[in-house]
Amino acid sequence: MNMMQTDNKPTILITNDDGYFASGIRHLIQMMRPIGRVVVVSSEQPMSGMGHAITIKTPLRLKNVVKESDYEEYICNGTPVDCVKLGEQVVLKGKPDILVSGINHGSNASVNVIYSGTMAAVIEGCIDGIPSVGFSLDDYSSQADFSHLEPYVQAVAKMVLREGLPSGICLNVNLPKKRTEGIRGMRVCRQAHARWVESFDSRYDPRGAEYHWLMGEFENDDKADDTDVWALENNYVSLVPVQYDLTAYKHLALFREWSTNKN
Amino acid sequence: MNMMQTDNKPTILITNDDGYFASGIRHLIQMMRPIGRVVVVSSEQPMSGMGHAITIKTPLRLKNVVKESDYEEYICNGTPVDCVKLGEQVVLKGKPDILVSGINHGSNASVNVIYSGTMAAVIEGCIDGIPSVGFSLDDYSSQADFSHLEPYVQAVAKMVLREGLPSGICLNVNLPKKRTEGIRGMRVCRQAHARWVESFDSRYDPRGAEYHWLMGEFENDDKADDTDVWALENNYVSLVPVQYDLTAYKHLALFREWSTNKN
Numbered sequence: 001m002n003m004m005q006t007d008n009k010p011t012i013l014i015t016n017d018d019g020y021f022a023s024g025i026r027h028l029i030q031m032m033r034p035i036g037r038v039v040v041v042s043s044e045q046p047m048s049g050m051g052h053a054i055t056i057k058t059p060l061r062l063k064n065v066v067k068e069s070d071y072e073e074y075i076c077n078g079t080p081v082d083c084v085k086l087g088e089q090v091v092l093k094g095k096p097d098i099l100v101s102g103i104n105h106g107s108n109a110s111v112n113v114i115y116s117g118t119m120a121a122v123i124e125g126c127i128d129g130i131p132s133v134g135f136s137l138d139d140y141s142s143q144a145d146f147s148h149l150e151p152y153v154q155a156v157a158k159m160v161l162r163e164g165l166p167s168g169i170c171l172n173v174n175l176p177k178k179r180t181e182g183i184r185g186m187r188v189c190r191q192a193h194a195r196w197v198e199s200f201d202s203r204y205d206p207r208g209a210e211y212h213w214l215m216g217e218f219e220n221d222d223k224a225d226d227t228d229v230w231a232l233e234n235n236y237v238s239l240v241p242v243q244y245d246l247t248a249y250k251h252l253a254l255f256r257e258w259s260t261n262k263n
Numbered sequence: 264m265n266m267m268q269t270d271n272k273p274t275i276l277i278t279n280d281d282g283y284f285a286s287g288i289r290h291l292i293q294m295m296r297p298i299g300r301v302v303v304v305s306s307e308q309p310m311s312g313m314g315h316a317i318t319i320k321t322p323l324r325l326k327n328v329v330k331e332s333d334y335e336e337y338i339c340n341g342t343p344v345d346c347v348k349l350g351e352q353v354v355l356k357g358k359p360d361i362l363v364s365g366i367n368h369g370s371n372a373s374v375n376v377i378y379s380g381t382m383a384a385v386i387e388g389c390i391d392g393i394p395s396v397g398f399s400l401d402d403y404s405s406q407a408d409f410s411h412l413e414p415y416v417q418a419v420a421k422m423v424l425r426e427g428l429p430s431g432i433c434l435n436v437n438l439p440k441k442r443t444e445g446i447r448g449m450r451v452c453r454q455a456h457a458r459w460v461e462s463f464d465s466r467y468d469p470r471g472a473e474y475h476w477l478m479g480e481f482e483n484d485d486k487a488d489d490t491d492v493w494a495l496e497n498n499y500v501s502l503v504p505v506q507y508d509l510t511a512y513k514h515l516a517l518f519r520e521w522s523t524n525k526n
Contacts, residue, residue, distance in 0.1 A: 046320075050314070051344070052314030052377050053312060053316040054312045054378060054477060059466075059474035062473070086463070088461075090475060111507065114507055115315055127377070128458070166511075166514055188519045190512065190515070198351070209324070211322035211323065212353060214317060239522060245454050246507070248429075248432050248504040256451045
């Protein structure tokens, strides 16, 4: 199915939401190249906060910028989800063996999974039946240190290549910020029940018209030790299995009762 | 908490992703006005396919266009999720009693919930603890007929105002296209395991550069009779309880086993 696969090397599709020049994707590319053939499709512009946006009102442009035998790189004017679609349909004309997205500059633990372009790309891959993993570093700095992450990122990618992933499931892997002591290990976690408490910084432009900058504080009241936020705070890598079936199965019976009473 | 609430009328925040001039939101406003005070915050431009995008690189502009005692309307340059944040933080300075989003021109059944701006607004409301419901009509036409929907839309909104919703749960309500026979009733459903199979319509511009239009076919192999797609096809209103905790709880044990073997 995959045009590039002529020997046993797996094909690895890489994308992100910070744009092709971000330090995080550069590190991810270097970590993946020893494992397989690497095809990068990423955005020219940073796409943080784009969620699962797709581009339908304007056409997409795709440009090849690197072409070596085991390493190709493309940039486009689309969102992270567009990158996955272009990677599959236009570049590979088939499915990669794995999709990896990131390494995001900033945690995608807890409810950040909903806003994240990095994880939207992963969920898109998952919908398409590709084993897909998102990696995010709990450090928003564009100068963040990624040097301590390689063993964990490579181990997860190799594990997924070897074992596959259950249907409808992808992985949200968050990595702790560099500290003097090394990472303590990996924990399989659930998404913490935290949220962003928004506010707006409202100002007036030079013409007297009001405008608003979105601001927010991350607020976590979920103090249990099985969450992704806890893992990061305690210097563990967190791994959350993520599903895109949003049905709240536990509550189906309740609503069946309501609608029966009503109709 | 809510400035507008001076008597027993509930405050209803309305948004959508088709823009403020869309027929769907106009109908939703008319259906909600008999139930409570209506505050509309919607986008100047259509925002279909924006998913859970938020606006962080440009400032937001908000304009009041209608101000009556029980009915206010605002338009902004943001996404549906921005509309919810602006509605809460800048307009209401507190939480509405209910958030309703739509009526979307086109079904948000199955995996469409992931791409939909209409449902992103609903999920945003849910994260913020507001009882939130999305309404979508299984008809993409901008001239779609909404005349058969009022009893169902009003019944769901009233039920949610009366009963509330469980924490972390919102509703994805899809309504069948108008047919000669009336709607058969409401079904509580799960999200169908279907997907969009993408392709690109690739062309060359007058300067010889290639560009790509995103295309897709909806493919449903999930033929069970408890899905939202089945309900719409069989002329039922579908109601899916939706959660934004994406943790695949059923698979935690599997990954714990993997990571134990590895570390």
